[in-house]
Amino acid sequence: MRCKQTGLIFFPAFDWAISPTHPEREERLLYTRDQIFEEGIIDLPQIAEFTPQLASIHDIARTHFCVPQVESQTTEAHLIAAGAAITLADQIVAGLIDNGFALVRPPGHHAMRVVHGNRGFCNINNEAVMVEYLRSRHGLKRVAIIDTDVHHGDGTQDIFWHDPDVLFISFHQDGRTLYPGTGFIYELGGPCAYARTINIPLPPGTTDDSLLYIVDNLILPVLEEFRPDFIVNSAGQDNHYTDPLGSMRITAQGYARLTEKLRPDLAVLEGGYAIETALPYVNMAIILALAGLDYSNVREPDFWPGRFKETSQRTEQLKRLVDGLLKHWKNRDTTLTGRGKTVNGYYEREKLIFYDTDYIEEHQTEKLRICSNCTGYLSIESEVSHGFGQAGKVLCLSVPFGACSKCRNEAADLYTGAKKSVVYNYIYLQDKSSDYLLGYDTKAGKEWRP
Amino acid sequence: MYIGVDVGGTYTDAVLLEKNQIKASAKAPSGKNLLSSILEAIDKVLQGVDPGRLKRIVFSTTMITNLIAERKYDPVALLLIPGPGLSYTYYQFNTFTRILTGTIDYRGRETVSLKEREVEAALDEIADQGFKKVCVIGKFSPRNTSHEKRLAMLVKEKYPDWEVELGHLAGGQLNFPRRVVTTYLTAATRESFHHFLNLVRQSLAERQITAEALILKADGGTLPMENSDKIPVETIFSGPAASTLGALALTSPGETAVIADIGGTTTDLALILNGQPLLSAKGARIEGQLTQVRTLAVKSVPIGGDSVLERMGNEIIIHGKRMGPAYCMGGPVPTPTDALRVLGLTTLGDQNRAAEAMAILGERNGSRVIAEKILNLVVDGISSQINKMFQEWELEPAYRVWEILQKRKVRPSTVVGVGGGANGLVDRIAEKLGCRSIIPPYAAVANAVGAAVAKTTLQLSLRADTERGSYLLQEEGFEGKIDSKQFNEKQALDILRERLIRMAARHGLDVKPEQLEVTHQEVFNMVRDWQTKGRLIDITVQTPRGITGRIEAGGQEG
Ligand SMILES: [Zn+2]
Numbered sequence A: 001m002r003c004k005q006t007g008l009i010f011f012p013a014f015d016w017a018i019s020p021t022h023p024e025r026e027e028r029l030l031y032t033r034d035q036i037f038e039e040g041i042i043d044l045p046q047i048a049e050f051t052p053q054l055a056s057i058h059d060i061a062r063t064h065f066c067v068p069q070v071e072s073q074t075t076e077a078h079l080i081a082a083g084a085a086i087t088l089a090d091q092i093v094a095g096l097i098d099n100g101f102a103l104v105r106p107p108g109h110h111a112m113r114v115v116h117g118n119r120g121f122c123n124i125n126n127e128a129v130m131v132e133y134l135r136s137r138h139g140l141k142r143v144a145i146i147d148t149d150v151h152h153g154d155g156t157q158d159i160f161w162h163d164p165d166v167l168f169i170s171f172h173q174d175g176r177t178l179y180p181g182t183g184f185i186y187e188l189g190g191p192c193a194y195a196r197t198i199n200i201p202l203p204p205g206t207t208d209d210s211l212l213y214i215v216d217n218l219i220l221p222v223l224e225e226f227r228p229d230f231i232v233n234s235a236g237q238d239n240h241y242t243d244p245l246g247s248m249r250i251t252a253q254g255y256a257r258l259t260e261k262l263r264p265d266l267a268v269l270e271g272g273y274a275i276e277t278a279l280p281y282v283n284m285a286i287i288l289a290l291a292g293l294d295y296s297n298v299r300e301p302d303f304w305p306g307r308f309k310e311t312s313q314r315t316e317q318l319k320r321l322v323d324g325l326l327k328h329w330k331n332r333d334t335t336l337t338g339r340g341k342t343v344n345g346y347y348e349r350e351k352l353i354f355y356d357t358d359y360i361e362e363h364q365t366e367k368l369r370i371c372s373n374c375t376g377y378l379s380i381e382s383e384v385s386h387g388f389g390q391a392g393k394v395l396c397l398s399v400p401f402g403a404c405s406k407c408r409n410e411a412a413d414l415y416t417g418a419k420k421s422v423v424y425n426y427i428y429l430q431d432k433s434s435d436y437l438l439g440y441d442t443k444a445g446k447e448w449r450p
Numbered sequence B: 001m002y003i004g005v006d007v008g009g010t011y012t013d014a015v016l017l018e019k020n021q022i023k024a025s026a027k028a029p030s031g032k033n034l035l036s037s038i039l040e041a042i043d044k045v046l047q048g049v050d051p052g053r054l055k056r057i058v059f060s061t062t063m064i065t066n067l068i069a070e071r072k073y074d075p076v077a078l079l080l081i082p083g084p085g086l087s088y089t090y091y092q093f094n095t096f097t098r099i100l101t102g103t104i105d106y107r108g109r110e111t112v113s114l115k116e117r118e119v120e121a122a123l124d125e126i127a128d129q130g131f132k133k134v135c136v137i138g139k140f141s142p143r144n145t146s147h148e149k150r151l152a153m154l155v156k157e158k159y160p161d162w163e164v165e166l167g168h169l170a171g172g173q174l175n176f177p178r179r180v181v182t183t184y185l186t187a188a189t190r191e192s193f194h195h196f197l198n199l200v201r202q203s204l205a206e207r208q209i210t211a212e213a214l215i216l217k218a219d220g221g222t223l224p225m226e227n228s229d230k231i232p233v234e235t236i237f238s239g240p241a242a243s244t245l246g247a248l249a250l251t252s253p254g255e256t257a258v259i260a261d262i263g264g265t266t267t268d269l270a271l272i273l274n275g276q277p278l279l280s281a282k283g284a285r286i287e288g289q290l291t292q293v294r295t296l297a298v299k300s301v302p303i304g305g306d307s308v309l310e311r312m313g314n315e316i317i318i319h320g321k322r323m324g325p326a327y328c329m330g331g332p333v334p335t336p337t338d339a340l341r342v343l344g345l346t347t348l349g350d351q352n353r354a355a356e357a358m359a360i361l362g363e364r365n366g367s368r369v370i371a372e373k374i375l376n377l378v379v380d381g382i383s384s385q386i387n388k389m390f391q392e393w394e395l396e397p398a399y400r401v402w403e404i405l406q407k408r409k410v411r412p413s414t415v416v417g418v419g420g421g422a423n424g425l426v427d428r429i430a431e432k433l434g435c436r437s438i439i440p441p442y443a444a445v446a447n448a449v450g451a452a453v454a455k456t457t458l459q460l461s462l463r464a465d466t467e468r469g470s471y472l473l474q475e476e477g478f479e480g481k482i483d484s485k486q487f488n489e490k491q492a493l494d495i496l497r498e499r500l501i502r503m504a505a506r507h508g509l510d511v512k513p514e515q516l517e518v519t520h521q522e523v524f525n526m527v528r529d530w531q532t533k534g535r536l537i538d539i540t541v542q543t544p545r546g547i548t549g550r551i552e553a554g555g556q557e558g
């Protein structure tokens, strides 16, 4: 029998850019392609290259509420990037490949549940779309997403905030020093999913050693206890010491060791904008590490061993941070608080969301039904006040996987009732438990099924 | 008048074409003395024809393929400059190899220079081992040829009689391990190929043939003989290319077809997409080694007319080997040909022995039943591989949005059968695929026909880096300066067109600028800190591909 391989989808979208000079442009994966092709690693028996399918509109609408419709927030490039993650995930779940790496653009981890435009270079959350696909189509129960991008994966966090079956762990440069300004240790998930969101903010200048300390002492023990069916790595490469946006000091070797320890089923490329000095080397190192190949000879031209050293003071700080987070994790089933209030069995919180690329300000009121039989349905009232996004209010109703009939019915009733109201421009029902999706345009009086 | 000669392992075939009609064809056994086989085949088709009327004569040969398969090539040492990246433990080239310091990056910038003292030591070692041929191959050498050129100079200074082969000339695509193998095989087979060319020259001289002589390449193009000794490995696989072109010459233009060359032990499949033979996305695989040799996409299925059949329980299985001719022709074991004989689909061999073969497989009374079963097995095996080949083509990775969107489901409308086993099988395969079938009247010499109609094709690639202020012409190994930051695709195309037309003229090819085809074009703006700092331009231009003409029905079989 043939040994199992690492699946690779390389989709550099050489004809897609946010704008000609934007960091997220055609050139971004060009040198990565050159490096990977020249090394000939696609020819190695341990690597299998795949061609991406397009994600369907339904796949996107299962995860996101795109305003007004999925088609208006996505281009084909988005469907291909999300579709690439799905293509590899299908292969992995079917046992045809060992693991995979979707080396794709555009990225996705800043895209939240409700989408009015582009945030942090993202419209569609590739990993979240893929995870919800796997749960819906293949019945996967527990998924872990480890976000190793230098920016906080606030979009992914938002989508799985109330979901106890999806563990989201993100380490990133401290939000006080970098976009999007979130991802603090006290952000620990909703009332029914406490400590299923874990954030590890790191000071600028963090090195390989510290990162691997976190993996060994926090991420791996937590994964061990969570026992996920599937591990996703949101593989941002902007922790690299040459990245123009981040200020960390991670090397290609550091990324390889990180990958080797995490052993993700599927890695999906996120950010990383040192397109010449980092990406060719980091991508190469990650591919080799996933495939179990020797990566010791991969190094940046200006790197020498021992170039970056951690101070003992920083190491101490890090230890305290890890210990504190582990305590939250230990108490995950006995803690039922979230930041927000619970009134009459509904947990409520307000959110302000800014879309940096499209200059949109969004205000959300999020309401979760606290239910003893399921994780409760969620209703989101979203209003956009500025910018180029469509003005006005929308109502989004999301029913989780495994919802009880009471929650399903209540959400469906709310949807039907709202269709008669004049408050909302659009109303959406997203029932993940039955994979039933609806959208309604109140002005036109038109309903559709994405 | 054209002549096509296919010098195969067992037979040397020749055809004579005049105005797209086959005037004569011949077969001569390829004995120990190649010269006499070639002469015999040429003499047969030239009977009563004045050699002065010949315009061109094209040769295809599997000689180099066989040399490589039998490892009968010259010893070659390798000098590699891989720099950082994949661990060297994965480089297993099975010959004396030394790794040298030095690094060129993806943009062609030198990041680590050569160490000449280290080079000298390596050369001494190679000399001690008795090598006289050495290959010099660097990672990213097609982006900057200076390390390879410098090393070649050092070799020549110290050992003027050694032959040095350069990686960027033998393998100009991005793939270092394949470049190593391609360069290695080029060096290893050069002398034998030279010898073959001399034999051909000699035979032409002996028959006073002064027509233009050309050699067929694996991608279905031809090269004039005097230029072809530079690139012996490109002639490997010219066998399948010849049969594909031969079949193409017998189909209508613009058609999507499968060509099934059904031989004794294998069936070679090739695709014609909208009238153009499909090129393999990557280079050829030669004896398990991956190269950069541009080749037609050919899939070899281990099923042929002489494949060994065996009964296992209630099932019949086809083995991927041959133990001799079919049982009905005096062979030792039952074969698909025996089944065809029982069903009356071929007239080869002895009817009674064919029935006996079926009996060996366990069916005493109804030999037709088992023959039908075998036929289905063979037809299913081959047609499922044809479908797979189309699927694989559809699934070939694409790196642009439009490429992924434009791939449509394409299926063949015609199956062209060539080769000894085509009769009786191709109709069934076509039926299974919902296609019509063609067995060209000259199927037995299709390779020679293919060689005769092959066109000379040349290509030239340019890569410009306006920030570095230079461009490289890959096939010529020429590096030029760019003075203006405004250098653009149009200027690049102008350079390419002019130089390719000059190159074509040197090859005796009369091409107009408007006939040149751009096969690859890639332009990237290099943006640093929100400002465009330069442009990367990659363009490949080639002379028209394909065949000189289609064969009209109505000639005579020789
Ligand atoms: Zn990032």
Ligand SMILES: [Zn+2]
Residues within 6 Å of the ligand: A371, A372, A373, A374, A375, A376, A377, A403, A404, A405, A406, A407, A408
């Ligand atoms: Zn419920």
